[in-house]
Amino acid sequence: MPQQPEVPLDGLYGDLVMDHYRHPHNRALISEADIEAEEFNPFCGDRAALQIKLDGQGKVCNVSARSEGCSIIQAATSMLSDMLPGKSLCELTAIAERFRASMYNGTGDDTEGLGDLLALQVVRRYPVRIKCALLPLVALEEGIKAYHSKAG
Amino acid sequence: MTTGDRTAAAAFDVEKVRDDFPILKQQVNGHPLVYLDNGATSQKPQSVIDAIVRYYTTTNANVHRGVHTLSQQATDGYEGARAKIRRFINAGDDREIIFTRNTTEGINLVAHSYARQHVGPGDDIIVSNMEHHSNIVPWQIVCEEKGANLRVVPIDDTGELLMDEYEKMLSPRTKLVSITHVSNALGTILPAAQIVSMAHAYGAPVLLDGAQAVPHMPVDMQELDCDFYAFSGHKLFGPTGIGILYGKSDLLEAMPPFMGGGDMIKSVTFEKTIYNDLPYKFEAGTPDIAGAIALGAAVDYVNNLGFDQITAHEEELLRYGTQALTSIAGVKLIGTAPHKAGILSFTMDNAHPHDIGTILDEQGIAIRTGHHCAQPVMLRFQIPATARASLAFYNTKEDIDALVKGIDRVLEVFG
Structure with missing residues (x-):
């Protein structure tokens, strides 16, 4: 089986991940959200929920992000929530695609809009945990999809 | 019965x-x-691996069909395994031993071929609060279809079944009781014989989910007097893809088939098909012949060690592990019933079980993390998940020491 580097846990559980895990951002619920989405990982019962409020220009003006589960899910949810404000849904979709691609293929030079999410690159060394990092992203994508289909 | 070779008992x-x-x-x-995930699946001794290789190298042919030599040898091996398993669980008759894929399939067979025939609107099926999803969902499907009620026997804070509540729940409406013999998430050993006799007083048959019991203790169909008993080969040191459903022959005979196909019929015309006798009525299609033979080899292996030795060794390990984990500040054991088998489920104050699992894995320690397909148990204890170390007879105190050292590392990272 593939060998992993000796005790690289300080990488996986580095300062930025642990900061977001211990002190997650944007947890306050918002009322009258335009986009609401909740995703579960059925294999572990973990959960990530996002609420997004859009302003008159269709840009994100308020975000609520809550998650239950391991440090990676909680950190990823918090990190993702930081990247949303001020963006249009088109921009969010682009960030989502970039983030997903980066978790499977690495970042290359295209890191625009990923911010702290870049710290999750270390999760690529633990393939079974990639789905933890991506759970809030799935919530975001599903939320945007549902918003578009509702808006017709 | 499989009480083992007493002369060897002193020399484990x-x-x-x-x-x-x-x-x-x-x-x-x-x-x-350090393999502590035996509740998920056990490892295989060389004799089981050899049985598979030998079968495909020298014997491979289909069973119950040809007159040629290999087909007869394959049939003898397959039926010989059935007889070994009948003796292993002290069933009365080889016809009561049905090869399935796993415990889940055995339970679904009973749900389809027994419960659907006997459960009607307003009837009750009783399960416990500590069932695996595979002993919940099939009954939910039947209850929804039939307008019946799924009743759930509660458990206490240690993970013991509340027998008084069970007694109260039983009634003439009870058409089936399906309860685990050993809890996969908590390790509790349930008073199975008592559960069975109480249900029988109301005329209700009982299915026991033995997936977590058979690797750890002798099970005896005559003593338990249960009507159905399901388990998986792969948790019993055999291969994946083979399991057993035991059923009392009078019940099995009255039940319609689960699946239709080859092997389960006597004759087929478009006007009328006559089903085969037990156990073949419930074994449609070519079975996992190599798997069945290898499961027979696994049973031989376990019999050779003997449950006297296995149980004594595992009880000592469980005692050692329980003491070690309870002495670590910040670790909480989930499942503290007085009678337990091989399971140390725990949570830590500041670390989610997945993070515990990753940090342990870095040190070569394999445990299960998550809800263990027993979400109602997690809900009962108000936790999202646990980390679960589950034992087999090949585990050692050194394995437990490694686990403790691994947990120390979790504490370093998560405090």
């Missing part, structure tokens, strides 16, 4: 036993493998 040599399991010799992530 765990290192010698470990030599029989090639996988235990390997390194994982630069550390010797």
Whole structure:
């Protein structure tokens, strides 16, 4: 089986991940959200929920992000929530695609809009945990999809 | 019964036993493998691996069909395995031993071929609060279809079944009781014989989910007097893809088939098909012949060690592990019933079970993390998940020591 580097846990559980895990951002619920989405990982019962409020220009003006589960899910949810404000849904979709691609293929030079999410690159060394990092992203994508289909 | 060779009982040599399991010799992530995920699946002794290789190398042919030599040998091997398993669980008749894929399939067979025929609107099916999803969902499907009620016997804070509540729940409306013999998430050993006799007083048959019981203790169909007993081969040191459903022959005979196909019929015309006798009525299609033979080899292996030795060794390990984990500040054991088998489920104050699992894996320690397909248990204890170390007879105190050292590392990272 593939060998992993000796005790690289300080990488996986580095300062930025642990900061977001211990002190997650944007947890306050918002009322009258335009986009609401909740995703579960059925294999572990973990959960990530996002609420997004859009302003008159269709840009994100308020975000609520809550998650239950391991440090990676909680950190990823918090990190993702930081990247949303001020963006249009088109921009969010682009960030989502970039983030997903980066978790499977690495970042290359295209890191625009990923911010702290870049710290999750270390999760690529633990393939079974990639789905933890991506759970809030799935919530975001599903939320945007549902918003578009509702808006017709 | 499988009480083992008493002359060997004094000489249980765990290192010698470990030599029989090639996988235990390997390194994982630069550390010797510490395999504590036996509740998910057990490792296989060389004799089981050899049985599979030998079957495909020298015997492979279809069963119950040809007159040629290999087909007869394959049939003898397959039916010989059935007889070994009948003796292993002390069933009365080989016809009561049905080869399935796993415990889940056995339970679904009973749900389809028994419960659907006997459960009607307003009837009750009783399960416990500590069932695996595979002993919940099939009954939910039947209850929804039939307008019946799924009743759930509660458990106390240690993980013991509340027998008074069970007694109260039983009634003439009870058409089936389906309860685990040993809890996969908590390790509790349930008073199965008592559960069965109480249900029988109301005329209700009982299915026991024995997936977590058969690797750890002798089970005796005559003593338990249960109507159905389901277990998986792969948790009993056999291969994946083969399992057993025991059923009392009078019940099985009255039940319609689960699946239709070859092997389960006597004759087929478009006007009328006559089903085969037991157990073949419930074994449609070519079975996992190699798997059945290898499960027979696994049963031989376990019999050779003997449950006297296995149980004594595992009880000592469980005692040692319980003491070790309860003495670590910040670790909480989930499932503290007085009678337990092989399971140490725990949570930590500041670390989610997945993070515990990753950090342990870095040190070559394999445990299960998550809800263990028993979400109602997690809800009962108000936790999202646990980390679960589950034992087999080849585990050692050194394995427990490694677990404790691994937990220390979790505490370093998560405090």
